[in-house]
Amino acid sequence: MEKKEEKIKSIFSLDQISDRPVSRKGCPTPEDLLKSFAPEAPFEFKERIIDHLIRCPACQQEFELIKNYYNLASQVETKILKKYRDNGFFHRSKDFFFSSGISRKLVTASSILLLLTIFSFLLFFNHQKDLETRGNTVNLSPAGLIEDISPSGETVVKLRWNPIPGASFYRVEIFDQEMAFLWKSGRLTETSLELPENLTDRLKNQKFFFWQLFIYSNDQKLIESQVKKVNWPTQ
Amino acid sequence: MRSRKRKEKEFQKIINNFSSFIRSHVLKHNLQKFGLDPEDIIQEIKLKIWKIIDDEKNITYPPSYLKKVVESAVIDQIRKVRKEEEIFISERQKLISENEPKFNPYLDQDCPKKEFILRATEQLIESRRIVVKLYLLNMNLLEISDYLHYSQDKTRNLLYRGLADLQQILKEMGFDYGKKGRKN
Ligand SMILES: [Zn+2]
Numbered sequence: 001m002e003k004k005e006e007k008i009k010s011i012f013s014l015d016q017i018s019d020r021p022v023s024r025k026g027c028p029t030p031e032d033l034l035k036s037f038a039p040e041a042p043f044e045f046k047e048r049i050i051d052h053l054i055r056c057p058a059c060q061q062e063f064e065l066i067k068n069y070y071n072l073a074s075q076v077e078t079k080i081l082k083k084y085r086d087n088g089f090f091h092r093s094k095d096f097f098f099s100s101g102i103s104r105k106l107v108t109a110s111s112i113l114l115l116l117t118i119f120s121f122l123l124f125f126n127h128q129k130d131l132e133t134r135g136n137t138v139n140l141s142p143a144g145l146i147e148d149i150s151p152s153g154e155t156v157v158k159l160r161w162n163p164i165p166g167a168s169f170y171r172v173e174i175f176d177q178e179m180a181f182l183w184k185s186g187r188l189t190e191t192s193l194e195l196p197e198n199l200t201d202r203l204k205n206q207k208f209f210f211w212q213l214f215i216y217s218n219d220q221k222l223i224e225s226q227v228k229k230v231n232w233p234t235q
Numbered sequence: 236m237r238s239r240k241r242k243e244k245e246f247q248k249i250i251n252n253f254s255s256f257i258r259s260h261v262l263k264h265n266l267q268k269f270g271l272d273p274e275d276i277i278q279e280i281k282l283k284i285w286k287i288i289d290d291e292k293n294i295t296y297p298p299s300y301l302k303k304v305v306e307s308a309v310i311d312q313i314r315k316v317r318k319e320e321e322i323f324i325s326e327r328q329k330l331i332s333e334n335e336p337k338f339n340p341y342l343d344q345d346c347p348k349k350e351f352i353l354r355a356t357e358q359l360i361e362s363r364r365i366v367v368k369l370y371l372l373n374m375n376l377l378e379i380s381d382y383l384h385y386s387q388d389k390t391r392n393l394l395y396r397g398l399a400d401l402q403q404i405l406k407e408m409g410f411d412y413g414k415k416g417r418k419n
Pocket of ligand 1: 026027028052056058059060
């Protein structure tokens, strides 16, 4: 029985599909493909997407990609982030209270209650603040991030980008090849930046490095660029 | 800090799985020709997610933030490939003479078995139909449940009945399972 099911499924397998692209007119947009994963998307919408996918290997391939990206996100969320959210500061401070020898239960209980109130207020406040800044984070793409590296003599790295309408200032972050954070610029009003010499020297030990542009707009929104990888020019 | 090390290890494990998927996806579909470098994709996604994980105050990140990061990365990739596909097609179109019949490898004329199964699928009861289609699209039970927002029990029930129905219909239609999965 299972063998038969597998056989039927294998007929739909992507391995058999020719890689010659065809026009994608009439295909759902990538946004629609993503939207079909949302729990609140109407059933009819999901059904329409699935009916298309089952006849369109190109979209099927993208669907599979999205599925795996979501799997990644939910694994990170449940196996790492959630765990740390649950084991955060609150739990530690509770342990402290119980071990610190305050004997009168009433005092302890009411203190915890008070703390709880304060923490939930803080959490709520942080969350609100968060929605104002990070909640509005959008990805900038294509960002038009360009780097000029002096071809000979002393290495000078200059980063530049296209001006973004509505930006009040920019900030650049640099990461090494292992994606560890290295350096952050101050507030920039220009649309270019020459990296400091000592940073360039450190970067030269890397095979490549990454940079990312953060755009702060007047209305408090933060826009993140794509992460740009920079290979050193071959001499 | 021990917790950082632990997080790093856990993250590495998760990202390794994902990396091998991305590599094989890019290679399998020959996406390098569209300028997708699997290592770049992996690095970018690694960097972005690690920034969220490594933030000591990560309690302030709403869960939807990670989802957004991941969505924008996948959208970028898909857009890039589609754009390159368009260029490829219009270049090729210039080379192909007008009266040559248009061959569309994504259509299923060359895979009658697939068409046969699809016709059988359409005969399934509505609630079982979509579950079976998702199964054919290579989704497992958990993924189907998540996608349709059904409980796993409900999904399992619908899937098993749907597959049994499908086999019955195929049998009545005289479908030959044969040896294959491949065309020709
Ligand atoms: Zn399509």
